[in-house]
Amino acid sequence: MSAADGRLPVHEAFYSWQGEGVHAGRAAFFIRLLGCPIHCPWCDSAGTWHPDFVPKETDRRSVAELVAQAQATRAEFVVITGGEPAIHDLGPLTAALRAEEIPAHLETSGAFPLRGNFDWVTVSPKWQKLPLEENIARADELKLIVEDDGSIARWMEFLAGKNWEGKPVWLHPEWSRRAEEKVLRRITEWVRENGAPFRAGWQLHKCYNADAADARSQPPAPLGGDAQRGF
Numbered sequence: 001m002s003a004a005d006g007r008l009p010v011h012e013a014f015y016s017w018q019g020e021g022v023h024a025g026r027a028a029f030f031i032r033l034l035g036c037p038i039h040c041p042w043c044d045s046a047g048t049w050h051p052d053f054v055p056k057e058t059d060r061r062s063v064a065e066l067v068a069q070a071q072a073t074r075a076e077f078v079v080i081t082g083g084e085p086a087i088h089d090l091g092p093l094t095a096a097l098r099a100e101e102i103p104a105h106l107e108t109s110g111a112f113p114l115r116g117n118f119d120w121v122t123v124s125p126k127w128q129k130l131p132l133e134e135n136i137a138r139a140d141e142l143k144l145i146v147e148d149d150g151s152i153a154r155w156m157e158f159l160a161g162k163n164w165e166g167k168p169v170w171l172h173p174e175w176s177r178r179a180e181e182k183v184l185r186r187i188t189e190w191v192r193e194n195g196a197p198f199r200a201g202w203q204l205h206k207c208y209n210a211d212a213a214d215a216r217s218q219p220p221a222p223l224g225g226d227a228q229r230g231f
């Protein structure tokens with residue numbers, strides 16, 4: 001958050017339901033903040049950082065405004081996402097949500113120190129900038145993006161010796177490869193061979209086109225900002 005004006009740069013804030021992870025299917029208010037320096041080639045929120053898609057004018061909203069927008073819905077919790085939301089100081093926003101007894105969930109790559117108090121933290125690590133060990137330890141669940149049939153083994157090598165055991169570990173096909181048989185088969189085999197804490201994941205809200213039900217949601221940019229990849 002900019003210390004100068006006490007506002008957060010918002011890409012979109014809208015009411016939908018959580019489509020991923022342990023809390024899938026529950027009504028949620030999403031606050032998607034602008035900015036991410038990681039630039040994954042298949043990012044599904046490139047509109048928050050890609051120069052061809054970021055808005056010309058930055059929409060800066062006060063914490064009070066964001067909390068009031070969440071309160072006007074039947075959301076069970078707020079999801080603070082991005083972009084990479086942890087590049088911002090989320091302390092004032094999470095304090096204001098807690099004051100209103102609205103749980104604050106965070107979706108992060110885990111690559112930056114967390115500022116704020118969160119009721120639930122999802123860490124989805126990225127090779128382009130690896131997560132801090134303290135964030136892996138803080139995570140309530142992990143979400144691994146499976147790009148090819150070697151992805152899961154590579155992540156297991158990285159996670160060895162780190163404090164992740166006992167947390168649900170979701171295996172999500174990278175969205176542009178969601179129809180590739182070898183990716184889906186590898187996830188299936190891994191879950192069948194290992195059982196808990198591994199779970200096969202999906203982005204259910206996309207199948208429902210759920211976010212579009214709120215006119216305040218933005219149309220998605222192409223994956224990674226690359227028109228060839230589509231969405």
Ligand code: SF4
Pocket residue numbers: 036037038039040042043044045046082083084109126
């Ligand atoms: S997937 Fe996440 S970490 Fe990667 S560029 Fe997009 S917002 Fe940043």
